[in-house]
Amino acid sequence: MKSIDWVNYVTSPLSASPLESGQRTGCSEKICWRDPVTSTAFHLSREKAAQIVKAGLQVAEKVLTERSSPEQLLWRFLSLRDYAARSVWLVDNGLDKPGHDGILLAALWPELPFWDVNREKGLKKNRQSIEGDGPICWRLADRQMIRTGVFFALASPFLDEDHEWPKWRRRALLAGSHYFLSEQDLATFGSVRPFLSEPEDIAPRILQAWKAAGMVAGYGSTSEDDLSDLPQVDVVKGGAVKIKEYYLESNRISEIRGASILLDDINRRRYEHFFVSHPGITPEGIVYTGGGNIMAIVPAGKGPTVARFIEQVHGEVCLTARAVGVFQTVGVTALTDYKLLNISLENEMVQRRGAMIPAIHRHQGDINFSAPFERQWETEEGIQDKIGNAASLCHSCAIRPARHNWAFADEERALCSSCYRKQLVGRKFGRFSFSEAYGEYRKYRSLGRTTVGAHDVQINSANDLGDIADQNNDIAVIYGDGNNFGPLFGSCNRLSHLRYLSQFSEGAAFTATFTALDKNHALLEDKAVEIIALGGDDIFLIAPAQTALKLSLDLGRYFNRLFANHSSGALGPTMSIGVILAHHKTPVRYLFELSTTLLKTAKERAREDISHSGKDAEGTVDVAAMSAYATFEDDIKSYRKHTLEKEDGSKLSRRPFTFSELERFLQAVKELQTNPASPGRGWFYRLRETAIVEPLRYGQLFFKYQYARADEQNRQVIDHVWSTLVGKGVGEAAQPSMYIRQGECYVCPWVDVVELWNYVGEEGGDRQ
Numbered sequence: 001m002k003s004i005d006w007v008n009y010v011t012s013p014l015s016a017s018p019l020e021s022g023q024r025t026g027c028s029e030k031i032c033w034r035d036p037v038t039s040t041a042f043h044l045s046r047e048k049a050a051q052i053v054k055a056g057l058q059v060a061e062k063v064l065t066e067r068s069s070p071e072q073l074l075w076r077f078l079s080l081r082d083y084a085a086r087s088v089w090l091v092d093n094g095l096d097k098p099g100h101d102g103i104l105l106a107a108l109w110p111e112l113p114f115w116d117v118n119r120e121k122g123l124k125k126n127r128q129s130i131e132g133d134g135p136i137c138w139r140l141a142d143r144q145m146i147r148t149g150v151f152f153a154l155a156s157p158f159l160d161e162d163h164e165w166p167k168w169r170r171r172a173l174l175a176g177s178h179y180f181l182s183e184q185d186l187a188t189f190g191s192v193r194p195f196l197s198e199p200e201d202i203a204p205r206i207l208q209a210w211k212a213a214g215m216v217a218g219y220g221s222t223s224e225d226d227l228s229d230l231p232q233v234d235v236v237k238g239g240a241v242k243i244k245e246y247y248l249e250s251n252r253i254s255e256i257r258g259a260s261i262l263l264d265d266i267n268r269r270r271y272e273h274f275f276v277s278h279p280g281i282t283p284e285g286i287v288y289t290g291g292g293n294i295m296a297i298v299p300a301g302k303g304p305t306v307a308r309f310i311e312q313v314h315g316e317v318c319l320t321a322r323a324v325g326v327f328q329t330v331g332v333t334a335l336t337d338y339k340l341l342n343i344s345l346e347n348e349m350v351q352r353r354g355a356m357i358p359a360i361h362r363h364q365g366d367i368n369f370s371a372p373f374e375r376q377w378e379t380e381e382g383i384q385d386k387i388g389n390a391a392s393l394c395h396s397c398a399i400r401p402a403r404h405n406w407a408f409a410d411e412e413r414a415l416c417s418s419c420y421r422k423q424l425v426g427r428k429f430g431r432f433s434f435s436e437a438y439g440e441y442r443k444y445r446s447l448g449r450t451t452v453g454a455h456d457v458q459i460n461s462a463n464d465l466g467d468i469a470d471q472n473n474d475i476a477v478i479y480g481d482g483n484n485f486g487p488l489f490g491s492c493n494r495l496s497h498l499r500y501l502s503q504f505s506e507g508a509a510f511t512a513t514f515t516a517l518d519k520n521h522a523l524l525e526d527k528a529v530e531i532i533a534l535g536g537d538d539i540f541l542i543a544p545a546q547t548a549l550k551l552s553l554d555l556g557r558y559f560n561r562l563f564a565n566h567s568s569g570a571l572g573p574t575m576s577i578g579v580i581l582a583h584h585k586t587p588v589r590y591l592f593e594l595s596t597t598l599l600k601t602a603k604e605r606a607r608e609d610i611s612h613s614g615k616d617a618e619g620t621v622d623v624a625a626m627s628a629y630a631t632f633e634d635d636i637k638s639y640r641k642h643t644l645e646k647e648d649g650s651k652l653s654r655r656p657f658t659f660s661e662l663e664r665f666l667q668a669v670k671e672l673q674t675n676p677a678s679p680g681r682g683w684f685y686r687l688r689e690t691a692i693v694e695p696l697r698y699g700q701l702f703f704k705y706q707y708a709r710a711d712e713q714n715r716q717v718i719d720h721v722w723s724t725l726v727g728k729g730v731g732e733a734a735q736p737s738m739y740i741r742q743g744e745c746y747v748c749p750w751v752d753v754v755e756l757w758n759y760v761g762e763e764g765g766d767r768q
Helices: 006-009 046-066 069-080 081-092 105-110 118-124 140-157 165-174 204-217 222-229 243-247 252-277 301-318 334-338 337-354 416-430 435-448 487-492 497-517 545-563 588-613 635-642 659-674 681-693 694-707 712-725 750-755
Strands: 002-005 031-032 043-046 233-241 286-289 293-299 324-332 403-409 412-415 475-480 530-535 539-544 575-583 620-625 738-742 745-747
Touching: 002 635, 006 043, 006 105, 006 204, 006 252, 006 334, 006 681, 031 046, 046 069, 046 105, 069 081, 069 140, 069 165, 069 334, 069 588, 081 105, 081 435, 105 140, 140 222, 140 233, 140 286, 140 334, 204 286, 204 334, 204 497, 222 620, 233 243, 233 301, 233 334, 233 337, 233 620, 243 530, 252 293, 252 416, 286 487, 286 497, 293 301, 293 659, 324 337, 337 497, 337 588, 403 575, 416 659, 475 545, 475 588, 475 738, 497 530, 539 545, 545 575, 545 620, 545 659, 575 588, 588 635, 588 738, 620 635, 620 659, 635 738, 659 712, 659 738, 659 750, 681 694
Parallel strands: 002 043, 575 620
Antiparallel strands: 031 043, 233 293, 233 324, 286 293, 403 412, 475 539, 475 575, 530 539, 738 745
């Protein structure tokens, strides 16, 4: 198996073919390990590792000597999602700058595999030398954060939170992070050095808590006697439920955006601020936040407070968004078996959801509840006119009583308090909820560059769906979701692993989406894009229809590449995507329902491919254009069965596509659009009509007749397009035909060509 140069991969995870940097392991000056998410084998020279540690500790030294509340800054640095986020943070805070190669070594420090003398001794004892693939290692940051959070939960009864904890917090965040550094280099540090060593001459109860926290973080072992006297801890889990229902109560883009901003602000800021500002807990106790969910370890007795906060913050900020929070009090050994612990917590959440009364009529709440001071929102909410009798229903959701008037461009409409708040926030901030994250992504891509290049791309925001629509006034609702994520999370049995997987998954969704948008910025032109949800393995956005197919393909492939095992070339979890193309005035709620159905059929294709081939599916896309049929009377699946599957067993569509099939399809249509020798769109319309009306044998004869009538240049184009569609070179593929043999049936590819012609890039043209 080949191992991958770790620095090259981490700093540029979507670079062309990471295997190019791979080489056989077998150098005593390297450390080798495997990634716990992708199983990729990495190598890193000890010299480079020492340089990275030195750069990281120099930042820690600067924080300790030059900044106030240094433990807060250390936590913030280690808590960030990945190398890119840390790079931007270091530059913004004046703590580091890129080297001549554009790399910030200090930003790599928390990403290093956790490595210590015990691990290396264990490898030698088991004759698993550093010349092999190495052990599975999660990141240094995950080990430090989990240890700190668990240590506080266990030791807080014995520590003064105001006077003793700040120093212990620094030690918990830094101790053991200096591995790979020589004594000579270590001697150059002053303020940071006392915090790097393991504690020794301390109170027995605190030492017990320290050792137990290290065990939970995934290293070392502790006897049962050492754990017997330790206090219990509370494990809290919760988050928003039925999130899509909250987003899509309205069809107005400003209200959908407002809902997305409110939920995202809770997920990214309100949770953290609560843990930072509330006494008796520490932000390192957060194991993960993502996709609207949170899990945390807190001192015993604090669980009810945190669980109650999870539900309260959603009610205050969002009014009608539903959320649940639960906790369990457990001994420290329970933290080492996450699978069993999670089953118990999930059962608690199910029971809690069943017992809750939905707050669908709530109309009052503090929008700035638990918001950091610098993120307080001035919404002027109380100044707007209110409806006195609240007798009419909300004009947007038609669910709750109207209580406010909102002056739209065309008329004044009555809104309930929840839709009114969404409208207020969506209009006031005027950018999609992930615009700040996208700005950080762009900033990272420009670090170390002296000139602004292709990555200086701005995505416009929409006032309404018409700002997103393409030249045919069509939009695309794109809904992507990961395949086979259950086994991936099911393999987690350590909190450090879980933390890494959660951040890795969120980072993959962000990176894949933002990179795909950048790559297709020419297609977007001056059109807007609205990102509604982004996190975990879930991606939901609205884009111009003509960009949708290429954007979905790139997004899915980037996502797949990030989860792939780059040592073996094997795919990991992949993505399936549902895309619905429709006029921009079509209700978004309806389009989301259709995209959900298309996502399901795409996932079914992925499962079928796995069962037939025994290999991982590469990812799938299903797409439907409402302009082709005006509407779907029932659901897409049954509609297609009646319209696209014929009595003779033939089919009129190849959809859902695999990513490879979609790529070839886009190439084929692009050639038909741009090649002057193409027989023209009308030629394929005639094929489509014949395939729909006539039986398979007649359709075959009709194609042969039309093909024979075409001139030589036309036939050359058709030959090349056919070979592209079937995935073979010209001369290797069979002669062009009306149907492609796909499995046990015949499928006509030309119906897809005609129906999706307008949605293949800028050459799609106006729909006639």
